[in-house]
Amino acid sequence: MKAIAASEVAARNDSGYPEPFRSRVLPREKRALGDAFGLRHIGVNLTTLFPGVESSMRHWHDREDELIYVLEGEVVLRTDAGEQVLGPGMVAGFRAGDADAHQLVNRSDRPAVYLEISNRDAADRAAYADVDMACAQDASGRYVFTHRDGSPY
């Protein structure tokens, strides 16, 4: 079949973050919907964020647009503008190069489910607003996390 139930895509529960950040974003379930169809120019994850877990450290991308669309439950969006509670049918977009860093946090008592969407750019880098971390991709497209000065964790 050409189409599948998104729930059939195997969920990943991992993060390339070093500690002490890694344990703030796990456990989680990410289903790489775009990868399931061999897409190379966009990434689309169906993500389940559990109570108490953060989607990422607060960050922004220099070359990748991001958009999140909430399907179930409730998450708190944190940006320079403050905090906002998002429920089903709400959407937020983060333009590449906009230095207003963002993250989602699940402060509720049940899982939240959302789609996270971006283009893919091998030269993309992420900057982190609140913690001493930086991110770039190596030659194979794997995200590499370092201190802001480039030194390894």
Added chain:
Amino acid sequence: MKAIAASEVAARNDSGYPEPFRSRVLPREKRALGDAFGLRHIGVNLTTLFPGVESSMRHWHDREDELIYVLEGEVVLRTDAGEQVLGPGMVAGFRAGDADAHQLVNRSDRPAVYLEISNRDAADRAAYADVDMACAQDASGRYVFTHRDGSPY
């Protein structure tokens, strides 16, 4: 606020298609969620497809990946592989350059709602499998529809 209800984004009901194709894809409601946040590298539409209406003529893109995620109702996905009924939580991806053309048709008696997602590439062209139409973008990024031989409608 950084996030908005997707339903708040103004809906467009238009198509650049020439007749007799235009009336097969209208009326429709497309809410350009990515545009609402100034995104330039991805396009994300929240689309309502009404009973009897087709999403597009059956087509494929040479440089843009596409992915659709069904939120409400039921649509029929038509590809070279045949037809498949898609309901909420189902997903289909169409890899750039894969010449298996696709379209969605609402054969039910109620509106269907889905997200349609793609990267944006100014050099992208669409090819149509079943009708004498071709598509490219002009210098301003507007889609221009012609006969397959390039002659105007």
